[in-house]
Amino acid sequence: MALVACPTGSIGAQAHHDAHVGIDSFPEPLADNVYYCGFNAESSFGAWSYLIVRPDAAGGNVLIDSPRFASQLVKKIAAVGGVKTMFLTHKDDVADHERFAARFKCERIMHARDGAARLGTEKVISGDEAIEIDPDLIAIPVPGHTRGHMVLLYRHKFLFSGDHLAWSPHRKSLIAFRRACWYSWDEQTRSMQKLLNYDFEWVLPGHGRIHHDHPASMRKALRDCIEWMKTR
Numbered sequence: 185m186a187l188v189a190c191p192t193g194s195i196g197a198q199a200h201h202d203a204h205v206g207i208d209s210f211p212e213p214l215a216d217n218v219y220y221c222g223f224n225a226e227s228s229f230g231a232w233s234y235l236i237v238r239p240d241a242a243g244g245n246v247l248i249d250s251p252r253f254a255s256q257l258v259k260k261i262a263a264v265g266g267v268k269t270m271f272l273t274h275k276d277d278v279a280d281h282e283r284f285a286a287r288f289k290c291e292r293i294m295h296a297r298d299g300a301a302r303l304g305t306e307k308v309i310s311g312d313e314a315i316e317i318d319p320d321l322i323a324i325p326v327p328g329h330t331r332g333h334m335v336l337l338y339r340h341k342f343l344f345s346g347d348h349l350a351w352s353p354h355r356k357s358l359i360a361f362r363r364a365c366w367y368s369w370d371e372q373t374r375s376m377q378k379l380l381n382y383d384f385e386w387v388l389p390g391h392g393r394i395h396h397d398h399p400a401s402m403r404k405a406l407r408d409c410i411e412w413m414k415t416r
C-alpha cells in the first residue's frame with residue numbers, strides 16, 4: 185500500500201512485490217462509509233485524499249481533495265458510484281481536480297480566496313461563515329494556512345482538515361503546521377477556535393496523522409492545541 189500511495193514512487197524493496205495487492209487495497213475503509221484514497225499526488229505535495237460513499241438520495245459520493253488520476257483508482261471510484269461533489273480544502277491540494285471533474289461531472293467546491301474562480305470550480309464559497317452544503321456536510325472557512333482554506337465536517341463526526349489541523353504522533357497532540365503556514369498564524373489560531381463550536385470524532389488531515397477520539401476528548405485536545413498555538 186505504501187508503494188502505491190507514495191506520490192513520487194520513492195519506496196523500494198529488495199523483494200519483488202505484486203503491486204496489485206496494494207492497488208486493490210484502495211480506497212481503504214477507515215470508518216462507516218469513509219475511505220482513504222491512497223494514490224497520493226506529487227502535485228498535491230503528497231497530501232492524503234478521502235472518499236465518502238453515499239447513495240445519491242443521501243447526496244452522493246464526496247471526494248475530498250485530489251488523489252492521482254490513476255486508472256485503477258478511478259475505476260474503483262466509478263464502481264461505487266463515481267463522484268458527485270469534490271471538496272477542495274485549499275489551493276495546494278487540487279492536483280488532478282480537472283480530470284476528476286471531467287470524468288465524473290462532479291461539482292467542485294472551493295473558497296474564493298484560494299483562487300476557486302481561476303480554477304474553474306463549479307461552486308465558489310466566499311466569506312467566513314460556515315455553509316451547509318447538504319444536511320450532512322458543513323464547509324467551514326478556516327483562513328490561516330492559506331487565505332481560503334476550508335475544512336469539511338461530515339455528520340458531526342468526521343472533520344476533513346486539509347492542512348489546517350492534524351495529529352502529531354511525536355507530541356501526541358493535535359497540531360497545526362507552524363513552518364508551513366503560508367498566510368497568517370494569528371488567523372489560523374482564530375480559525376482553530378471556531379472549531380470548538382463543533383462536535384467531531386475524527387480528524388482526517390492532508391498531512392500528519394489521523395486522529396480518532398470521543399468528541400469531548402477531541403474538544404479538549406483542540407483547546408490544548410489552541411493554547412500551544414498561542415505560544416508559537
Ligand SMILES: [Fe+2]
Nearest residue numbers: 274276329347
Ligand atoms: Fe497546504
